[in-house]
Amino acid sequence: LYGYAGTTLRINLSENDIVKEALSEELVDEYIGGRGFVAKTLFDELPPNTEPFDPENLFIIAMGPLSGTFSPATGKTHFGTKSPATGGYGDSNMGGHFGVEMKYAGYDMIVINGKAEKPSYIFIENDKVEIRPAEKYWGRGSFDVEKAMKEEMGEEYQILTIGPAGENLVKFACISHDFGRQAGRIGIGAVLGSKNIKAIVMRGTKDVPVFDPKKLYESGRETYFAAKEKPGYTGWTPQGTAGITDWCNDVGAMPTRNFQTSHNDYASDINGQAILDKLKITDKGCFGCPIPCGKYGHAKTSMGSTYMEGPEYETIAMLGSNCDLADIDEIAYTNFICDELGIDTCSAGVVVSWALECYDRGIFTQEDFGMEVSFGDLKSVVKILELISYREKIGDLLAEGVKGASERVGKGTEKFAIHVKGLEWTGYESRNAPGMMLGYMTADIGAHHGRCWVLGNDVAGSAEAGCVGDLISEGSSVEKFPKAKVKGVSPIVINSQHIRPAFDILGTCRLQYMEIGLETFHYERNYEAVTGKPFKWEDLMTLSEKIWNLNRCFNFREIEDFGRKYDYPPARFYEEPIPNGPNEGHFITFDEINEMLDEFYEARGWDEEGRPTAEKLQQLGISLGVRA
Ligand code: SF4
Structure with missing residues (x-):
């Protein structure tokens, strides 16, 4: 089996x-x-209705x-589990070097129960x-x-860890590796914690x-330098994801104050350039990457200073503007706190901002947090992150994620608990x-x-949109967008869902x-050189569709009342x-939401509840x- 270590552990x-x-x-x-x-192993081997913990x-x-x-940039490791965040299918992906080391140890897959x-x-x-x-x-x-562990065993050992949040079964706990790479989102760190x-x-x-090592050397080398020569390289790589x-913010898509709005007046203080000006020491990349997006730096705040990787755009948006932190050092510091405690920065940003809005509305009190809290205050954000990770005071509720917390609190807080499926x-x-x-x-x-x-398509109002590097280079000077049309977006969405x-x-x-914008033929050639098997991009898209449908079936099997409402x-x-x-003034009505779902389900070959x-x-x- 060329391309495989040959063993499941x-x-x-x-x-x-x-x-x-x-x-x-x-x-x-x-x-x-x-x-x-x-996807296949989880569906076949997980005993139905097993609880995540x-x-x-x-x-x-x-x-x-x-x-x-x-083949360049192959340092990604893939994880899967039944998610504590949603109770459904969960997978997560992490950069760095861990998975590569695992393959060199002789394993393509490890299944732990x-x-x-x-x-x-x-x-x-x-x-x-x-x-x-x-x-x-x-x-x-x-x-x-x-x-x-590295000091004890040696630098050459690749290590993944969980923080206190994973030990305490916080439903959005992540796994950390390489001092700044995470497998986040679905609570995979809490599953590892539940297993001690x-x-x-x-x-x-x-x-x-x-x-064919010689052919791979040639095609891999070509891929590496082709990536460096793409026009998008200069627009995207120097700042990584923060470049966007x-x-x-200019296209009105930047979550601000728990998604109360989508635009703020301080984005230029917390952007990629601010990282370069104030934080960055060096670039940092995963195994064999030609376009290293990690920015390793030094953050200095009133609460202390730290060396850390990041923040990426997602963290800037969720712990920054969504919590109204308008200082790049402060955002980087909260990024470090999340990494050390072992919680996903995106989920943390939503949960913290929801808690702050509840406080503003008088639903939570000073006693819940042990101090006065407010949007835009570093001490408040750090305090809430710590309460969550150790499940102390209001943190025990917030550790359930924004869905679980808002359902317990009620009082209309579900309306501004920003999640889907948990x-x-x-x-x-x-x-x-x-x-x-x-x-x-x-x-x-x-x-x-x-x-x-597909945000680039939404902004362009077209199926055609450039890669992210091109969007950054072009910028946006539109002062007011018209209301977007909801009809006809399904094919673009499905296409993106299958490519990823x-x-x-x-x-x-x-x-x-x-x-x-690296072309797909690079992946085809590298795959053929590694495995000796013919490869067509369209076949991979069919496999993607198969996985999407299998995972949808998993959710129907594992979540009791799963369907359209999810x-x-x-x-x-x-x-x-x-x-x-x-x-300003725009939103998508509930009728339009249902129109989009009707069109999407039909295009996917699913019934009116979304069942394949x-x-x-x-x-x-x-x-x-x-x-089934
Ligand atoms: Fe991908 Fe960034 Fe890692 Fe490169 S450094 S492989 S672009 S995540």
Whole structure:
């Protein structure tokens, strides 16, 4: 099997049972790798109706055929589990070097179930797999533990850790790696915490078999330099994702004060240029990346200073403007606090801003927080992040995520709890961006921009839009946008939903394609050189569609009353017009929301509740077996 290490590692923590088995060729043929492996394994092997924190929930790590090869930017690691945030399908993706090391250790996939008796970490060095005690690391921050483990074992060991939030089962706890790379969103860190696992340590020194090394050397080298020569490179790479800050604000898409509005007057103080001027020390990239987007820097605030990676645009939007922090050092500091505590910055930004709005409305009091709190105040944001991570005071409620917290509080707070399916929204306000809105609404894991990003199309009002690097270079000077049309956006959304899994399946970063417009033939040539198999981009799109449908079936199976109502956005988005900025006065009505869903379901071959029809499943070759 060229391109694969050839082994699946299974660890049952309850039984202390470690089994290595040959990677299934059937799985490789049908699902290729990464997100494909996760979706299929989770559907087939998770006992139906397992609760996310039950020991029987699965924690899966899966790599793709390109991972760790000479194909550029293949340092992404894919994770999967039943999500504590949504109770449905969950996967997550992390940059850095961990997964590459895992493949060099000889494993394409690791499937963990059960629960360790006491705090432990998993140590893997090639064929050696051990479950070791971790009491001395328990309770400590993610970076602190990664640093301590590297000092103890050696720099060459790749480490992923959870922070106190994961130990305390915060529903949006993440995994940290490489002092600034995270697998976030769906609460995967809390699942590891529920299994009493603080860290996984990985070291590998084996080869990945490649079908035609000479051809891969040539095509991989060409891909690397082609990325550096794309026009979008100069617009995007120097600032990374933060480079899009001004554009998002200028097109009225920057969440501000818990999505009360979509435009602020301080974006230029917290943009990519501010990072370069005030924070940045050096670029930082994942394994083999030609366009390193990480910005490692030094943040200085009234609460202290720290070295840290980031912040990316999403963090700037969610912990910055959405909490009304207008200082890039302060945003970077909150980014560091989240990373050390082990919580997803996007979800944290939504939960903190929702709590601050509740406080402003008199629903929460000073006593709930142990201090006065307000939007735009660094001490308030840091305090709430700490309360959440240790489940203290109001933090115990907030640790349930904005859906769980608002349902318990009631009093109309659900209307401004910004999530879909229980997953908090991210950095793109969409009240005049119907494609983006529909993408958030229908994503399998909940409201995540990583599943579909069509904001450029929404702004252009067209199926054609440049890559992000081009959008940044062009900028926007529109003073007032007309109300966008909702009809006809489904094909653009579905197309974006199908493109994105392709990179997670292959085991490569998507940003070279999305942000700077690298052509798909590069991936085709590298795949063929690695595996020796023919490859067509259209076939990969069909596999993406299959995975989307399989995950939709997973959600119907695992969430009792799953259906159309789980695809609705929060009421703020269809009841409150945007109060200022270039989209002032606009919102998408509830009738329009339903029109979009009708059109989307029909285009996907789903019924009126959004359930894949028998014909669609048959067409895609999906058999649900007895678990449907
Ligand atoms: Fe990692 Fe960024 Fe490069 Fe992607 S573009 S591989 S996330 S450094």
